[in-house]
Amino acid sequence: xxxxxxxxxxxxxxxxxxxxxxxxxxxxxxxxxxxxxxxxxxxxxxxxxxxxxxxxxxxxxxxxxxxxxxxxxxxxxxxxxxxxxxxxxxxxxxxxxxxxxxxxxxxxxxxxxxxxxxxxxxxxxxxxxxxxxxxxxxxxxxxx
Amino acid sequence: xxxxxxxxxxxxxxxxxxxxxxxxxxxxxxxxxxxxxxxxxxxxxxxxxxxxxxxxxxxxxxxxxxxxxxxxxxxxxxxxxxxxxxxxxxxxxxxxxxxxxxxxxxxxxxxxxxxxxxxxxxxxxxxxxxxxxxxxxxxxxxxxxxxxxxxxxxxxxxxxxxxxxxxxxxxxxxxxxxxxxxxxxxxxxxxxxxxxxxxxxxxxxxxxxxxxxxxxxxxxxxxxxxxxxxxxxxxxxxxxxxxxxxxxxxxxxxxxxxxxxxxxxxxxxxxxxxxxxxxxxxxxxxxxxxxxxxxxxxxxxxxxxxx
Ligand code: SF4
Numbered sequence: 001x002x003x004x005x006x007x008x009x010x011x012x013x014x015x016x017x018x019x020x021x022x023x024x025x026x027x028x029x030x031x032x033x034x035x036x037x038x039x040x041x042x043x044x045x046x047x048x049x050x051x052x053x054x055x056x057x058x059x060x061x062x063x064x065x066x067x068x069x070x071x072x073x074x075x076x077x078x079x080x081x082x083x084x085x086x087x088x089x090x091x092x093x094x095x096x097x098x099x100x101x102x103x104x105x106x107x108x109x110x111x112x113x114x115x116x117x118x119x120x121x122x123x124x125x126x127x128x129x130x131x132x133x134x135x136x137x138x139x140x141x142x143x144x
Numbered sequence: 145x146x147x148x149x150x151x152x153x154x155x156x157x158x159x160x161x162x163x164x165x166x167x168x169x170x171x172x173x174x175x176x177x178x179x180x181x182x183x184x185x186x187x188x189x190x191x192x193x194x195x196x197x198x199x200x201x202x203x204x205x206x207x208x209x210x211x212x213x214x215x216x217x218x219x220x221x222x223x224x225x226x227x228x229x230x231x232x233x234x235x236x237x238x239x240x241x242x243x244x245x246x247x248x249x250x251x252x253x254x255x256x257x258x259x260x261x262x263x264x265x266x267x268x269x270x271x272x273x274x275x276x277x278x279x280x281x282x283x284x285x286x287x288x289x290x291x292x293x294x295x296x297x298x299x300x301x302x303x304x305x306x307x308x309x310x311x312x313x314x315x316x317x318x319x320x321x322x323x324x325x326x327x328x329x330x331x332x333x334x335x336x337x338x339x340x341x342x343x344x345x346x347x348x349x350x351x352x353x354x355x356x357x358x359x360x361x362x363x364x365x366x367x368x369x370x371x372x373x374x375x376x377x378x379x380x381x382x383x384x385x386x387x388x389x390x391x392x393x394x395x396x397x398x399x400x401x402x403x404x405x406x407x408x409x410x411x412x413x414x415x416x417x418x419x420x421x422x423x424x425x426x427x428x429x430x431x432x433x434x435x436x437x438x439x440x441x442x443x444x445x446x447x448x449x450x451x
Binding site: 049051052079 | 171175178179180181182183184187190191193194197198199200201358359360361362363366
């Protein structure tokens with residue numbers, strides 16, 4: 001594996017984007033930063049600017065207004081980057097599936113690398129999901 | 145030839161290694177204060193390697209040359225300052241007239257490069273951060289220079305770092321006296337602002353303006369800025385150690401004292417950073433032009449009286 005990708009997996013900086021979630025998933029994500037879970041020990045940081053990010057963490061059902069912005073943000077991340085969808089809403093629109101305001105699931109608009117189910121997922125589940133993502137990237141590059 | 149060696153080895157390599165280590169200590173201590181585990185030892189290095197491997201985006205409509213040059217200018221000046229400091233520290237006879245003033249000027253350039261980068265990136269938040277940084281520079285430079293004046297007076301009106309060092313080697317460090325202690329306190333607080341650490345991290349203010357001047361930087365530009373900041377974390381305390389606490393000696397037991405001096409300053413910085421909330425920019429200006437300047441002037445008067 002190239003040193004570039006190795007370093008990326010050791011220090012993924014996370015940008016957190018909510019596309020119209022009920023806020024519960026966002027709170028669980030912030031929980032990951034608390035002393036109990038402390039994702040900084042894996043080198044993860046929550047950054048405030050999309051230009052600094054390596055991982056786009058998406059929550060929420062993706063309503064009409066915010067999906068345009070989400071697409072624009074995805075275009076602005078410096079590549080290589082990864083996308084993680086957190087919560088039932090982001091996976092399949094959850095309980096909003098029949099809503100007039102959520103026409104398509106998020107992964108129809110931007111490519112998602114890993115899905116973390118739950119409503120909301122526990123912080124443990126989020127960390128496990130990110131670990132799976134890292135394993136996946138590592139395996140996919142080893143084959144090449 | 146020997147200067148190139150100083151430049152590459154001491155100015156860049158050693159300073160970068162110690163700076164990265166210092167920023168790790170800073171993050172680790174912060175984590176420990178908050179009952180967390182904290183990042184692994186190599187984390188600052190890994191961050192920089194990762195950023196170097198990423199795409200560099202240039203915002204549409206920004207001034208391209210300034211945007212790309214600004215981090216390089218900042219890094220270059222930090223390397224230059226640390227080379228000057230190391231040369232003086234290792235061989236005090238090599239210093240030239242007025243190098244104290246040169247160091248003071250060069251230490252402002254990193255802030256100026258951040259201001260340049262912020263304004264060049266055509267982002268409202270970055271401009272806001274840059275203008276805050278500008279106000280902060282204006283406010284802390286006055287007490288900082290006044291504090292440096294104390295050492296100039298105490299060492300018999302010399303502007304050579306080398307002579308300040310030899311004077312301290314013969315007559316004891318300046319912190320031993322009243323005026324020296326006061327000036328050191330002022331200088332430490334100004335250092336906190338120079339490094340943009342928490343009570344004075346107004347230009348960056350992650351929670352209100354999302355990283356401030358650096359918001360549009362990605363990839364290698366951001367990597368250079370981070371490296372610059374980490375190197376400043378060594379250079380500025382090192383400067384204070386030279387002017388107030390008698391420099392770092394690299395022989396025998398003195399090496400241990402030198403390391404202790406430096407770690408003491410870094411730990412102090414981290415503790416201040418973790419126990420204070422962020423102030424507003426007007427509060428910071430008032431604080432530096434009011435109490436800090438008055439304390440620095442008192443220190444100067446005491447120094448003139450010979451205390
Ligand atoms: S998945 Fe559940 S908790 Fe998360 S945003 Fe949707 S409704 Fe809220």
